[in-house]
Amino acid sequence: MSRKFETGLWIAQRASAGVLALCVVVHLGTIVYAVRGGLSAAEILGRTRGNSGWLAFYSVFVLAVAIHAPIGLRPVLAEWLAWRGRSREVFALAFALLLWWTGMRAVLTVFG
Amino acid sequence: MKVFVKRGEALQEFEVPRHPSQTVLDVVTYIQRALDPTLAYRFACRVGMCGSCAMTVNGAPRWTCRTHVDRVLKDETLEIGPLRNLPVIRDLVTDMRGFFDKWERAGGHFEGARTRHDDFARVSPASREREAADAGIECIGCGVCYAACDVVSWNPDYLGPAALNRAWTLMSDVRDTQHAQRLRAVAGDAGCHACHTHMSCTERCPKHISPTAGIAGLKRAVAKAAMKGDL
Numbered sequence: 001m002s003r004k005f006e007t008g009l010w011i012a013q014r015a016s017a018g019v020l021a022l023c024v025v026v027h028l029g030t031i032v033y034a035v036r037g038g039l040s041a042a043e044i045l046g047r048t049r050g051n052s053g054w055l056a057f058y059s060v061f062v063l064a065v066a067i068h069a070p071i072g073l074r075p076v077l078a079e080w081l082a083w084r085g086r087s088r089e090v091f092a093l094a095f096a097l098l099l100w101w102t103g104m105r106a107v108l109t110v111f112g
Numbered sequence: 113m114k115v116f117v118k119r120g121e122a123l124q125e126f127e128v129p130r131h132p133s134q135t136v137l138d139v140v141t142y143i144q145r146a147l148d149p150t151l152a153y154r155f156a157c158r159v160g161m162c163g164s165c166a167m168t169v170n171g172a173p174r175w176t177c178r179t180h181v182d183r184v185l186k187d188e189t190l191e192i193g194p195l196r197n198l199p200v201i202r203d204l205v206t207d208m209r210g211f212f213d214k215w216e217r218a219g220g221h222f223e224g225a226r227t228r229h230d231d232f233a234r235v236s237p238a239s240r241e242r243e244a245a246d247a248g249i250e251c252i253g254c255g256v257c258y259a260a261c262d263v264v265s266w267n268p269d270y271l272g273p274a275a276l277n278r279a280w281t282l283m284s285d286v287r288d289t290q291h292a293q294r295l296r297a298v299a300g301d302a303g304c305h306a307c308h309t310h311m312s313c314t315e316r317c318p319k320h321i322s323p324t325a326g327i328a329g330l331k332r333a334v335a336k337a338a339m340k341g342d343l
């Protein structure tokens with residue numbers, strides 16, 4: 001079970017890292033491009049509100065973060081705090097849900 | 113030069129004369145033969161083949177028989193201790209049993225399908241598998257990589273770079289019949305997935321092997337097996 005679980009997590013972390021590499025480049029590139037001449041909050045919301053493409057992109061971004069970061073947190077907890085076992089997995093899952101929820105909340109606020 | 117030798121929790125100081133081409137093993141041998149015959153240390157071949165003389169020298173794990181004092185001396189001082197991550201038996205001698213038990217746990221033994229009645233297996237030296245095996249096959253089992261690895265110190269169950277490097281050379285051996293079992297043995301958080309690619313093992317290996325590359329190969333092989341449902 002452990003080997004299949006760990007292998008599955010490794011694959012998920014690698015796959016989410018690939019998605020993040022692309023998302024971060026697009027995210028930073030868009031910021032640099034968009035603020036060349038200065039940008040107000042109203043202008044940002046004007047572009048993001050009701051934009052389904054923008055919503056889809058950042059939903060994928062948030063999902064990749066919510067998958068990637070908790071998997072990386074697990075060995076940190078094990079190696080620094082000697083925290084292993086079921087309680088650590090529950091904590092990592094809760095952390096994943098927290099990241100996803102707070103991320104999607106921000107995305108939906110800017111979209112809606 | 114001044115030489116500090118770790119004996120238990122204490123450091124004992126010795127004054128040792130310098131010589132041209134002097135190795136760290138020469139220094140330890142001088143101390144044991146001329147200054148303090150109670151000093152315990154381990155060596156055998158003295159030429160970098162047997163892997164028994166590794167120690168911590170000025171903070172880093174090294175094979176002492178092929179480490180020249182000139183290369184590691186700092187402020188005319190040497191500090192010599194036992195290898196990290198292994199239980200100390202006495203002075204500079206560590207208990208290597210746990211280290212080699214992990215080779216077995218990682219599926220580190222060869223099992224072929226041929227008998228002595230069969231012809232030799234023919235493996236092209238230029239084949240991809242043979243080149244991958246060649247890259248890791250010269251390991252002398254000195255334990256330097258194991259002592260250099262932080263993951264071993266954080267996770268004592270971790271198989272470690274040497275055992276995983278051995279597993280990878282066997283995964284690259286086309287004659288071996290235990291590939292599926294070995295991948296099951298090396299997968300998981302005590303196996304290849306625990307490696308963070310710090311590359312301390314690769315940095316310190318006296319034979320210039322890259323266990324990190326082998327462990328990355330194992331991760332890929334395990335992922336492929338998992339996707340095929342063979343894990």
